[in-house]
Amino acid sequence: MRKLMPWVAHLVLVLGIVVVVGPFVYMILTSLTSDNFSLPNPTKLLNSEKSLDNYFEAWNKNHFSQYFLNSLFIAVITMVLSLSLASMTAYAFARFPFPGKEFMFRMFLFSMFVPAILNIIPQFTIIKSLGLVDTYSGLILLYISTGVVGSTFFLRGFFERIPAELEESIVMDGGNRWTIFRSIYIPLSLPAIGTLGIFAFSGTWDEFIVALTLIKTESNRTLPIALQLFRGQYATYYGLFFAASTMALLPIIIIFIIFQKQFVNPNLSEGGVKG
Amino acid sequence: MNKAIKQYVQVAPYLALGFIMTCIFVLYPLIKGVYISFFEYKVINPSQSLFLGWANYIKVFHDPIIYIALRNTLLFALVTVPLQWAFGILVAMVINLQFIRFKVFFRLVYYLPVISSWIVVSYLFQFLFADGSSGVVNYLLVDFFHLRDEPIAWLQNTWSANIVIWLLSVWKGVGWVMIMYLAALQSVPRSLYEAAAIDGAKGARTFIHITLPLMRPMTVYVLINLIIGAFQAFIQVFLITKGGPLDSTHLLNTYMFKHAFQYFDFGYAAAISVMLGLLIFIFTYSQQRTFGKDRIEY
Numbered sequence: 001m002r003k004l005m006p007w008v009a010h011l012v013l014v015l016g017i018v019v020v021v022g023p024f025v026y027m028i029l030t031s032l033t034s035d036n037f038s039l040p041n042p043t044k045l046l047n048s049e050k051s052l053d054n055y056f057e058a059w060n061k062n063h064f065s066q067y068f069l070n071s072l073f074i075a076v077i078t079m080v081l082s083l084s085l086a087s088m089t090a091y092a093f094a095r096f097p098f099p100g101k102e103f104m105f106r107m108f109l110f111s112m113f114v115p116a117i118l119n120i121i122p123q124f125t126i127i128k129s130l131g132l133v134d135t136y137s138g139l140i141l142l143y144i145s146t147g148v149v150g151s152t153f154f155l156r157g158f159f160e161r162i163p164a165e166l167e168e169s170i171v172m173d174g175g176n177r178w179t180i181f182r183s184i185y186i187p188l189s190l191p192a193i194g195t196l197g198i199f200a201f202s203g204t205w206d207e208f209i210v211a212l213t214l215i216k217t218e219s220n221r222t223l224p225i226a227l228q229l230f231r232g233q234y235a236t237y238y239g240l241f242f243a244a245s246t247m248a249l250l251p252i253i254i255i256f257i258i259f260q261k262q263f264v265n266p267n268l269s270e271g272g273v274k275g
Numbered sequence: 276m277n278k279a280i281k282q283y284v285q286v287a288p289y290l291a292l293g294f295i296m297t298c299i300f301v302l303y304p305l306i307k308g309v310y311i312s313f314f315e316y317k318v319i320n321p322s323q324s325l326f327l328g329w330a331n332y333i334k335v336f337h338d339p340i341i342y343i344a345l346r347n348t349l350l351f352a353l354v355t356v357p358l359q360w361a362f363g364i365l366v367a368m369v370i371n372l373q374f375i376r377f378k379v380f381f382r383l384v385y386y387l388p389v390i391s392s393w394i395v396v397s398y399l400f401q402f403l404f405a406d407g408s409s410g411v412v413n414y415l416l417v418d419f420f421h422l423r424d425e426p427i428a429w430l431q432n433t434w435s436a437n438i439v440i441w442l443l444s445v446w447k448g449v450g451w452v453m454i455m456y457l458a459a460l461q462s463v464p465r466s467l468y469e470a471a472a473i474d475g476a477k478g479a480r481t482f483i484h485i486t487l488p489l490m491r492p493m494t495v496y497v498l499i500n501l502i503i504g505a506f507q508a509f510i511q512v513f514l515i516t517k518g519g520p521l522d523s524t525h526l527l528n529t530y531m532f533k534h535a536f537q538y539f540d541f542g543y544a545a546a547i548s549v550m551l552g553l554l555i556f557i558f559t560y561s562q563q564r565t566f567g568k569d570r571i572e573y
Contacts, residue, residue, distance in 0.1 A: 006374045013369055017384055020446070023399050024387065026411055041414050089293030096286040099279045104294070111301050113555050115507050117532055118548040121311070121318065121541055122304035145300035148293045177285070198390070206392040208510065224394050231398055238402070245395040252390050260383060 031055070031242035054243035062233070064244060066219060067226035072251065074136060074143075074222060075204040082144045082200050083193055086151030091181050093152060094159035105156075108149045116146065117209065124213055134216045142214070143204050151196055158192040159185055194259050202252050223248055312545035324542075331546035341547070344525040347437065348551075351444070351526060352505035352558075358445045359501055363452020364490075368482070370453070371460045382457060389450040397514035400443045404429040433523040436516050440524065443511050448504070452497055459493040460486070499559050506555045527551045 032050040059065050093105055123142055124133075132138030162185060170180045186193070208224040215221055230244050312332070315325040335341055370381050388396065403411050406428045408418065413426035429435045463486070471481050487494075509528045512518065518525035518533060525533070527547060535544035 009369050009372055009375060013366070013375070013381055016366060017381075020385055020388060020450075023396070023403055023446075024391075026403065027395075027399055041409065041411070041418075085293050085296075088289045092286050092290035092293075096282065096289070098282040098286050107302070108297060111297075111305055113503060113559065114305055114552040115528055115531075115548050115555070117509060117528060118308050118535060118545055119301070119304035121535065122307040123300055125321075126299060126303075141296075142300060145296040148297050149301060152293065178288075181289075202390055202392075206394065208394060224392070227392075227394050227398070241398070245392075245399065248395055249391055252392070253387070256386070256390050257383070260379075260386075 027242045028246055030238050031246050032239070034239055054239040055247065058230070058240050058244040058247065061240070062226065062229060063219065063221075064226055064230070064247075067221050067223050068247065070136075070220065071205055071223035074140060075201050077136075078140050078143045078147075078204045079197055079200045081140065082147045082151060083197055085144060086148055086155055086196065087186060087189070087193060088181075089148060089152045090155035090159055091185055093156045095164075095185075109153065111149055112153070119146075120210060120213055123210075127214065133214060134220065136220070139211060139214050142210055143207065147200060147203070151200070154196055155189065155192060158189045162188050198256060198259055201255060205252060308545050309549055311541055312549050314542045316541040316545070318539065318541060327542065331543050332550075334543060335546055335550060340522050340525065340530060341527075343523060344527045344530040347524060348506060348508075348527045348554075350437070351441065351508060352502060354441045355444045355448065355508075356498070356501045356505050358441075359448040359452050360497065362445070362449045363497075364456050366449065367453045367456035367460060368486075371457060382454065385453050386450040388447045389454075391447070393447075393510045394514065396443065396447060397511050400439060400511075401430070401515050404439045406431065430516055431520055433520065436520070436524050440511055440515060443515070444505075444508065448501070452501070455493060455497050456490065459490055463489050502558055503555060506551065506558070527554075 026045070029045040031054050032052070033045060033048045034051060034053050059068075093101065123146075127133055127138045127142060130138070132141065166184050166188075167180050170183065175183070206224060207222070208228075211222045212225060215225075227241075227244060227248060230241050234240050313327060313329070315327055317323045366381075366385055369375065370378055370385075375381070405411075405413070406426065408414055408426050410426070410429070412429070416423045417426050427435055429439050467485060467489075468481060471485055476484065507528060508526055509532065512524060512526050512529045513532065516524045518529050522530070528551065531544045531547040531551070534540045534547065
């Protein structure tokens with residue numbers, strides 16, 4: 001019995017992996033076979049010749065590469081700006097006393113419970129009145145603003161765990177709040193900020209509805225829209241669509257593998273965001 | 276009073292920007308949404324909107340598809356929340372066992388669906404569950420395992436389409452539950468288990484009497500997030516079935532979206548949205564009050 005347990009446990013995990021990874025394997029195998037005019041069945045997938053043709057074709061088709069780079073640009077900018085903004089806001093809630101703080105925080109939290117999709121109409125009106133429709137500035141502004149609440153929620157708990165005594169050495173050296181923030185809170189929370197970075201990047205990379213509403217010019221579109229177009233226009237070119245999908249997944253997977261050692265869970269007592 | 280002003284001046288450089296942006300792009304749209312729900316709202320020319328009073332809300336209660344969407348939303352939560360939670364905690368417990376090797380590898384692989392793009396995996400599942408024998412799932416059921424004689428038209432029927440949507444949502448969500456519990460399990464001191472072992476507690480008893488109670492704050496957090504996520508589910512239905520066949524797989528969220536962006540009936544859509552917000556609030560209210568106060572000391 002004792003010797004059996006490790007075997008059973010490993011078997012459970014491996015069976016689980018088959019379910020988890022199976023769909024991805026199917027996707028990658030299909031993306032490597034060309035001349036698919038009907039959905040290929042597994043026998044055909046395993047026996048047919050493999051090539052990267054679909055990848056080259058998809059990359060050059062339909063401005064896919066352009067949309068890929070657009071999305072990369074938007075996701076990176078959004079990630080950097082929203083991390084900066086969120087850490088400042090979280091610091092304000094974690095280490096400053098001011099009247100109405102908890103009420104304000106509760107109000108922030110409450111907004112997370114309400115379905116966000118309909119907000120898009122008033123948001124669109126505001127972006128329009130700022131003259132930012134069809135611009136990346138408008139899109140990024142909206143991504144950052146709608147992300148502040150969740151990220152602040154996530155980071156505040158981490159900042160509050162850092163002992164306030166650490167600040168004393170900085171104060172003795174004549175440093176102000178900004179120095180404390182920059183040289184204590186940011187470096188000590190890097191794992192949390194890294195985790196948040198992954199969430200921010202993947203959220204933006206995947207975002208669909210806002211981009212569809214805001215961006216009108218064809219060359220400015222983002223990757224999710226490109227994928228949807230592929231699905232529509234090349235409905236039966238399965239290999240092509242799956243090659244495009246695989247390329248769309250790569251950046252996130254690479255980022256996650258790089259940062260996964262730093263990956264942390266949100267502070268329970270203060271909550272966090274779902275990735 | 277002076278002190279308050281001084282405090283605001285001090286905190287302003289850090290707080291102001293985030294606060295203003297949240298007010299403009301999150302809180303204002305929220306309030307505006309409630310406002311719109313009382314009108315027949317004209318997007319192009321808002322000043323010509325017609326005040327309707329409670330008419331949109333009365334319409335909600337007389338719309339037969341609302342009840343179908345409500346049923347689907349509740350079922351979606353009822354099916355996906357427990358399944359994600361059970362599988363997630365199971366995988367976390369197994370990976371956390373002392374003798375398991377390649378922990379980092381398992382953790383990474385089980386987390387893959389979570390970080391994958393919703394668009395990619397939604398279309399992927401649409402292909403996997405394609406009609407006829409060309410879909411892989413049908414191929415496995417009919418030609419490989421011989422469990423059925425006929426391929427299933429997965430996306431053409433209400434219930435089989437719902438099953439596809441549930442499967443996708445559970446498949447994508449398990450890894451998130453797992454990673455939350457793995458982190459929580461690592462913070463449980465080993466000495467507690469050793470003490471239990473000395474007292475003669477075995478596997479299942481240790482799990483029920485030590486692990487689960489210690490995980491309580493995490494469980495509350497995970498369940499709240501899963502419930503909110505379930506009620507706000509949107510993109511998988513939007514991409515896979517578009518609410519069809521015959522509006523029978525709509526969730527409240529997708530049905531609301533349809534009214535807003537297909538029929539441009541924003542007032543009615545806003546009313547549905549407010550009702551959905553209330554529903555989420557009711558379902559998470561009992562947890563919300565303890566949320567944030569639960570701390571555990573070992």
